[in-house]
Amino acid sequence: MRNTVRKIFSGFVLVLAMVASATWPASADLKLDFTKGNFQPMPIAITDFLSGDQLGVQISGVIAADLERSGLFAPIDKGAFIEKISNPDAAPRFDDWKVINAQALVTGRVTKQGDGRLKAEFRLWDTFAGQQLEGQQFFTAPDSWRRVAHIIADAIYERLTGEKGYFDTRVVFVDESGTKEKRIKRLGIMDQDGANVRYLTKGKDLVLTPRFSPSRQEITYMSYEGGKPQIYLLQLETGQRELVGNFPGMTIAPRFSPDGQKVIMSLLQEDGSANVYAMDLRSRTTTRLTSTSAIDTGASYSPDGTQVVFESDRGGRPQIYKMGADGSNPQRISFGDGSYSTPVWSPRGDLISFTKQSGGQFSIGVMKTDGSGERILTSGYHDEGPTWAPNGRVLMFFRMPPGSNSPSLMTVDLTGRNLRKIQTPNLASDPAWSPLLE
Amino acid sequence: MRRFEMIARSPVFVALFLSLAIAGCAKKPVNSAGDLGLGAGAATPGSTQDFTVNVGDRIFFDVDSSVIRADAQQTLSKQAQWLQRYPNYAITVEGHADERGTREYNLALGQRRAAATRNFLAARGVPAQRIKTLSYGNERPVAVCDSESCWSQNRRAITVLGGAGS
Numbered sequence: 001m002r003n004t005v006r007k008i009f010s011g012f013v014l015v016l017a018m019v020a021s022a023t024w025p026a027s028a029d030l031k032l033d034f035t036k037g038n039f040q041p042m043p044i045a046i047t048d049f050l051s052g053d054q055l056g057v058q059i060s061g062v063i064a065a066d067l068e069r070s071g072l073f074a075p076i077d078k079g080a081f082i083e084k085i086s087n088p089d090a091a092p093r094f095d096d097w098k099v100i101n102a103q104a105l106v107t108g109r110v111t112k113q114g115d116g117r118l119k120a121e122f123r124l125w126d127t128f129a130g131q132q133l134e135g136q137q138f139f140t141a142p143d144s145w146r147r148v149a150h151i152i153a154d155a156i157y158e159r160l161t162g163e164k165g166y167f168d169t170r171v172v173f174v175d176e177s178g179t180k181e182k183r184i185k186r187l188g189i190m191d192q193d194g195a196n197v198r199y200l201t202k203g204k205d206l207v208l209t210p211r212f213s214p215s216r217q218e219i220t221y222m223s224y225e226g227g228k229p230q231i232y233l234l235q236l237e238t239g240q241r242e243l244v245g246n247f248p249g250m251t252i253a254p255r256f257s258p259d260g261q262k263v264i265m266s267l268l269q270e271d272g273s274a275n276v277y278a279m280d281l282r283s284r285t286t287t288r289l290t291s292t293s294a295i296d297t298g299a300s301y302s303p304d305g306t307q308v309v310f311e312s313d314r315g316g317r318p319q320i321y322k323m324g325a326d327g328s329n330p331q332r333i334s335f336g337d338g339s340y341s342t343p344v345w346s347p348r349g350d351l352i353s354f355t356k357q358s359g360g361q362f363s364i365g366v367m368k369t370d371g372s373g374e375r376i377l378t379s380g381y382h383d384e385g386p387t388w389a390p391n392g393r394v395l396m397f398f399r400m401p402p403g404s405n406s407p408s409l410m411t412v413d414l415t416g417r418n419l420r421k422i423q424t425p426n427l428a429s430d431p432a433w434s435p436l437l438e
Numbered sequence: 439m440r441r442f443e444m445i446a447r448s449p450v451f452v453a454l455f456l457s458l459a460i461a462g463c464a465k466k467p468v469n470s471a472g473d474l475g476l477g478a479g480a481a482t483p484g485s486t487q488d489f490t491v492n493v494g495d496r497i498f499f500d501v502d503s504s505v506i507r508a509d510a511q512q513t514l515s516k517q518a519q520w521l522q523r524y525p526n527y528a529i530t531v532e533g534h535a536d537e538r539g540t541r542e543y544n545l546a547l548g549q550r551r552a553a554a555t556r557n558f559l560a561a562r563g564v565p566a567q568r569i570k571t572l573s574y575g576n577e578r579p580v581a582v583c584d585s586e587s588c589w590s591q592n593r594r595a596i597t598v599l600g601g602a603g604s
Contacts, residue, residue: 180582206577208541229545229572250549250573253542266546268573272504272553274546295546311543317502318543341540355540381584384540403584405537430541 030104030126030133032072032161039417041074042160045102045127047085048078049120051110055145059110059120062149065193066167067156069411070394071418076102088123097127104133104160108152110145117141120148124156134159146195147437154436166389167192170434171396172210172219173409175199176427180405183427187221189236192389192433194423200234209253212434215260219432220244222252231265233281245279245286253297258305264289266297276310276327289327300344300352301325302369309333309343309352309369320354320371333371342385345369347435348392351414355384355397364397364412377416382407387433396422398429484524486599493520497555499593502539504550506558514555517597518562528600530570531555536589537576548573555595 032042046064049056067073083096088107097105108122117139124134136155138148147168154165169192178184185207187200201207201223210221217236222229231244231254244254250268257264261281266274276289276299290296294314301308306325311318315332317339323330334340338358345352349369356363356376363379364386382400389395393414398407407429409422422428481487489495494517497510506514521529533552535544552571560566581588 181579183577208545208577227572249571250545252545266542268546268549270553270571272550274549295543295550297542297546298540313543318540341543357539382537400537403582403588405579405582 030129030160039415041072042103043076043101044073044104044106044156045076045081045097045100046106047081047108049108049110049122050085050088052112055118056108056110059108059145059149059152060106062146062193063106063153063156066150066153069193069420070157071413071420072157072161076100088121091130091132092125092127094125094127094130097125102127104156106152106156112142113139118145118148120145120152122152122155124159146191150191150193163393164391164436166391166394166433166436168437169390170212170437171387171409171422172200172212172221172432172434173424173428174207174210174430175424176407176429177203183405187219187234188424188428190424197425200236209430209432211255211432213256213260214258214435215256218260220254220256220263222254231263233263244281245277245284247277251277253299255300257301258303264299264301264308266299276308278325287326289323289325290330296321298342302345303347303349307345307369309345311341311343313339320352320367322369333369334367334374335371336374344386344388346392347388347390351392353386353388353395355386364395366395366414375416377414378410378412378419383410385430387431389433390435396431396433398431486527489517489520489597489599493517495598496594496596498590499551499595501536501589501593502547504547504554506554511558514558515562518559518564521559521564521568521597525568528570529559529564529568530572530598530600531559532596532598533571533573534578534592534594534596535576536592537579537582538589539576541575545573545575548575551593551595555597559597 046060048060064075068075080100083093085107088109092105105125105127111119113119119139121137123132126133134155140148150167153167157165170189171192172189175186175188176183184203186203187207187210188197189200190197206224208222210219212219219234221232223232229250231251232241233244234241244263247267251265254263254265262278264278267277268274273293274295274297276296277286278289279286292314294312296310296312299308299310307322308325309322312321318341319332320334320340320343321330322333338356340354340356342355343352351366352369353366356365361379362382362384363376364383365374365376367374380399381402383397386395386397394411396411399410400407406427409424409428409431412419481491494513497513531552533548535547552573556569556571579592581591
């Protein structure tokens with residue numbers, strides 16, 4: 001297992017250099033406003049990168065797929081292209097691209113360096129203004145070509161939306177096989193587009209709810225190993241594993257603090273209650289944050305680390321509560337019909353996503369951090385467990401069709417548009433998005 | 439009829455039938471379980487099979503509840519009698535939830551059901567320190583469908599016997 005994990009992260013050296021980064025007058029800026037109700041995805045032409053082999057076509061394909069899946073861009077069919085790019089260093093014939101309504105154009109080239117590395121270059125053009133918007137080049141090991149494509153897609157997304165991208169990220173999740181009654185669950189990790197799936201556990205022990213560290217290549221998860229369900233840490237680069245704390249009962253629902261130095265979780269106690277604890281990973285000290293006879297679980301820190309949102313049934317049905325990171329001043333913030341659980345604070349800090357159960361449906365929604373402004377993004381028989389893309393614009397969750405116990409991973413935009421399924425080799429649940437990779 | 443003949447001819451079936459027949463002979467009850475009021479069964483008194491078949495190893499709960507229902511109280515009272523009579527079994531109460539909840543809440547709800555079950559058994563005379571609890575949340579349904587007929591079977595606590603028998 002160690003080797004598998006190490007292989008994912010090693011050997012990737014990235015050098016980024018700005019080829020051209022001129023500033024443009026604001027009036028001529030090509031920018032997508034996706035907050036409008038009548039939003040239309042931006043038509044964009046992504047040409048095959050020049051290369052001596054198939055790599056140029058493959059890189060362009062990954063870029064186009066990333067941008068298309070975001071729902072904000074509409075890559076134009078390559079069959080409609082008029083100009084064939086033969087020199088990506090020269091300005092394109094803008095009229096040829098305007099006539100097919102390409103608002104933006106991406107050109108590029110991939111070349112093998114003498115030292116075996118790949119050099120990938122791209123340019124982003126505003127066809128109607130007749131200007132280059134962005135130009136960068138990257139050097140990388142050949143087997144990291146997909147990462148380079150994601151990084152280029154992020155640069156394009158960022159330049160055209162004004163928001164950070166999220167394509168150069170990974171997702172940890174639970175891979176499910178076996179019968180409906182007794183699923184075999186393994187930890188899996190993959191690129192956010194579903195590529196490069198690797199497994200981190202073998203399926204012997206039941207594993208649940210993996211979560212990414214915001215600051216390191218590390219995850220925390222729950223495992224039934226040894227018959228005593230507990231929270232573990234797993235270093236992705238070394239495969240090193242350790243138990244988080246030594247509690248008298250089961251620990252569940254782990255999540256990192258924003259600085260990655262603490263894990264917050266719930267301890268299931270002898271009397272049947274569940275209370276929230278935080279453990280400092282350096283000092284190994286634990287702090288109890290709630291002390292009720294209720295079920296307090298699903299805790300998640302605010303991005304500044306000062307507050308914690310969690311679910312509790314202290315008032316009857318599960319609802320969302322907010323408190324100080326020291327457990328002070330807990331107050332209920334969800335007041336809609338039904339019950340609320342799995343609250344997760346947005347990385348931007350402005351919203352809390354949740355699972356809502358109401359009228360026999362399970363929904364994914366967001367609310368402001370004071371509980372107001374609730375918006376349901378997607379509903380179904382069973383939609384559960386949102387996780388935020390690092391830019392706070394997209395949520396991933398798992399969906400089960402009626403009576404199947406057969407989950408798959410989905411994404412939805414913060415606006416509720418653009419519901420997509422992520423292809424995985426088997427059934428999959430409990431996704432958790434990584435931060436942007438370093 | 440034709441189908442039965444085909445099955446009966448298969449060597450696997452014959453072997454299984456024979457082994458069951460032999461096991462049945464070997465485990466013929468020596469003492470009647472009648473004095474415990476547990477009813478007669480084919481299982482050896484004091485065996486895990488006796489517990490499962492004649493006492494009942496599981497109880498069921500209402501939606502989002504860990505209250506021990508009247509029918510469950512009967513089962514647990516019988517369990518408590520049996521467990522006191524056979525004190526050498528280690529006991530683990532497994533709490534389960536149906537699928538109509540979120541994963542983490544269901545883990546906690548399963549624990550709450552297991553704890554309520556243990557407390558009831560303890561109140562009926564089974565030493566609490568003899569009983570471990572474990573929650574599976576909604577990870578181990580016995581029936582999967584999109585209706586109450588399945589969910590009601592999954593909201594359960596199972597008393598699992600381990601360790602040396604009496």
